[in-house]
Amino acid sequence: MKRNRTESFRPLELLLLAAAFLATMILCVCVGSVGITPGETFRAIADAVAGKTAESVNSTIIIGVRLPRVLTVALCGAALSLCGAGMQGLLRNPLADGSTMGVSSGAALGALIALLTGFYLPGLPLAGPTVMAILFALGSLLLILGLVFALDHSLSTHSIILIGVIFSMFASALMSLLITFSHEKMKSLTFWTMGSFSGSTYRHALLMLGVLAVFGGILLGHARELNAFAVGEQNARNIGVNVKRVKITTLVCCSALIGTCVSIGGTIGFVGLVVPHICRMLSGPNHRRLLPASLAGGSIFLMLCDLAARTILSPVELPVGVLTSLIGSVFFVVIFYRTGKAR
Amino acid sequence: MLDIGHVTVRYGNFTAVDDVSFTLGEGMWLMLVGPNGAGKSTLIEAVSGGVSYDGEILYKGKDLRSLKPAQRAREIGILAQRNLPGYAFTVEEVVRLGRYARSPGFFSGADPEQEERVDSALELTGMTAFRHADMLTLSGGETQRTFLAQVFAQDPRVLILDEPANHLDLKYQQHIFSLIQQWLKEPGRAVLSVVHDLNLAMRFGTHAVLMDHGKSISKGAISEVMTPENLQQVYGMNVYEWMREMLSRWQE
Numbered sequence: 001m002k003r004n005r006t007e008s009f010r011p012l013e014l015l016l017l018a019a020a021f022l023a024t025m026i027l028c029v030c031v032g033s034v035g036i037t038p039g040e041t042f043r044a045i046a047d048a049v050a051g052k053t054a055e056s057v058n059s060t061i062i063i064g065v066r067l068p069r070v071l072t073v074a075l076c077g078a079a080l081s082l083c084g085a086g087m088q089g090l091l092r093n094p095l096a097d098g099s100t101m102g103v104s105s106g107a108a109l110g111a112l113i114a115l116l117t118g119f120y121l122p123g124l125p126l127a128g129p130t131v132m133a134i135l136f137a138l139g140s141l142l143l144i145l146g147l148v149f150a151l152d153h154s155l156s157t158h159s160i161i162l163i164g165v166i167f168s169m170f171a172s173a174l175m176s177l178l179i180t181f182s183h184e185k186m187k188s189l190t191f192w193t194m195g196s197f198s199g200s201t202y203r204h205a206l207l208m209l210g211v212l213a214v215f216g217g218i219l220l221g222h223a224r225e226l227n228a229f230a231v232g233e234q235n236a237r238n239i240g241v242n243v244k245r246v247k248i249t250t251l252v253c254c255s256a257l258i259g260t261c262v263s264i265g266g267t268i269g270f271v272g273l274v275v276p277h278i279c280r281m282l283s284g285p286n287h288r289r290l291l292p293a294s295l296a297g298g299s300i301f302l303m304l305c306d307l308a309a310r311t312i313l314s315p316v317e318l319p320v321g322v323l324t325s326l327i328g329s330v331f332f333v334v335i336f337y338r339t340g341k342a343r
Numbered sequence: 344m345l346d347i348g349h350v351t352v353r354y355g356n357f358t359a360v361d362d363v364s365f366t367l368g369e370g371m372w373l374m375l376v377g378p379n380g381a382g383k384s385t386l387i388e389a390v391s392g393g394v395s396y397d398g399e400i401l402y403k404g405k406d407l408r409s410l411k412p413a414q415r416a417r418e419i420g421i422l423a424q425r426n427l428p429g430y431a432f433t434v435e436e437v438v439r440l441g442r443y444a445r446s447p448g449f450f451s452g453a454d455p456e457q458e459e460r461v462d463s464a465l466e467l468t469g470m471t472a473f474r475h476a477d478m479l480t481l482s483g484g485e486t487q488r489t490f491l492a493q494v495f496a497q498d499p500r501v502l503i504l505d506e507p508a509n510h511l512d513l514k515y516q517q518h519i520f521s522l523i524q525q526w527l528k529e530p531g532r533a534v535l536s537v538v539h540d541l542n543l544a545m546r547f548g549t550h551a552v553l554m555d556h557g558k559s560i561s562k563g564a565i566s567e568v569m570t571p572e573n574l575q576q577v578y579g580m581n582v583y584e585w586m587r588e589m590l591s592r593w594q595e
Binding site: 007224237243 | 391392393411412413414415416417420421422423426427428429430431432433436437439440441443444447490493494497
């Protein structure tokens with residue numbers, strides 16, 4: 001009897017994930033303040049690919065506005081969710097996430113400083129805030145984990161959340177302080193800190209794609225090591241995992257991904273908390289499935305949230321970060337109570 | 344196979360293991376015995392690389408710290424005292440992790456023996472029926488047997504077991520200890536274990552190191568170490584008398 005013992009997804013399951021992803025994407029490109037039929041959408045995309053200039057207003061909306069935005073949103077959602085899954089595995093803690101640990105706020109502070117001081121790298125308009133956000137994300141992660149470790153060596157849920165929240169408040173306070181003195185930029189900066197993808201361009205999508213391909217790829221390659229950590233760090237060491245190297249690699253990858261997301265869309269909380277949790281319920285805790293599932297799930301989730309954000313109160317647009325935080329905080333309470341009961 | 348030389352472990356001002364030396368030779372089942380807080384588990388942590396130590400631990404003459412983690416894990420398998428996965432992994436997934444050191448790194452899967460080893464480890468520990476069970480629903484004994492299966496799947500030369508009898512009912516105590524004894528019969532193998540139950544130590548150990556307050560009080564063949572005088576000194580009670588008195592209740 002030959003049984004299928006693979007721990008990763010089977011081709012059919014991958015196909016389903018891809019189909020769900022594509023369907024969501026088409027939906028999000030078609031729906032908006034101006035309704036556009038799928039047929040028209042495809043025609044516009046085909047024309048653009050063939051190099052023809054846009055003929056109608058609708059194709060300009062699709063090619064110039066919606067498609068770059070939806071692509072950026074999908075990639076950012078995937079990245080945030082992948083980071084959540086990775087950190088939750090590494091720290092053996094289902095509540096770890098860029099937002100609950102204060103990493104997103106730290107990254108946002110970095111990006112804000114870059115925006116205000118006009119820190120730009122020559123020739124690369126996006127690089128300044130992105131690099132600062134990544135550096136601040138990494139710095140925040142190290143600071144938070146260092147503080148937690150000094151408090152209790154087991155890196156328990158409660159300590160991480162507590163320090164994370166406090167750090168988050170600290171970073172937010174500093175941000176508010178900076179924004180207060182920013183005069184004319186105040187409104188746009190405030191909107192950015194709440195998390196929004198309005199005005200995303202292909203350049204944003206390309207940046208996120210590049211970072212995701214490199215650092216997300218590395219994370220996906222560490223599925224077995226993350227499994228070992230999710231079982232327990234001591235066990236990981238005993239079975240021969242290079243514990244220190246995996247920790248550093250994972251934290252650097254997560255910082256790069258979160259930092260890039262924040263520099264593009266501001267702080268979009270709880271995506272990395274909600275999505276991996278749902279994926280874990282559906283496909284189990286094994287990171288060989290959990291990481292790809294979180295990747296697809298994160299993009300679908302954030303695309304839908306972004307769609308809701310720009311259509312619910314149309315023509316007024318909500319910051320998508322507000323929406324994810326609304327959903328996420330309720331979720332957080334549910335997970336917190338459930339894990340509390342399990343112990 | 345394993346040479347522990349003047350190993351000292353300090354936590355701040357507290358010395359958990361104080362200048363302990365002994366040798367684990369081929370074919371030996373060495374029992375680390377002593378009361379709570381004697382430093383037995385800390386010593387095992389030192390071998391696993393979990394705490395830093397002074398002194399040296401040599402595996403076949405090589406400093407253990409010079410081996411890569413995966414290299415070390417292919418030679419030395421360690422069963423920790425407390426194991427509880429953070430998430431609902433299946434028994435099979437946890438046992439399969441034992442094969443990690445055989446194909447570590449980025450591009451994995453180059454381990455032709457993997458499934459065979461996992462199957463036989465599950466079989467040996469009586470966990471085949473639980474193969475797809477969720478780890479978080481298992482009893483303490485079943486969890487212990489799963490991690491024992493993981494260490495068997497790892498297929499090391501030296502087995503280091505911290506309280507292997509933990510949570511095991513009598514049937515599985517006998518089963519697992521006989522299994523380890525059987526495993527040890529192959530050449531080139533050795534076992535080091537922490538055991539609280541002195542009966543188990545006497546029954547299965549070939550050698551022993553008696554520890555107290557981080558120091559090794561006595562070491563050598565099991566019968567030389569487990570003398571009434573040594574035990575009296577460490578446990579502060581007449582162990583022999585207590586054991587006989589307990590056993591007498593079983594006589595018809």
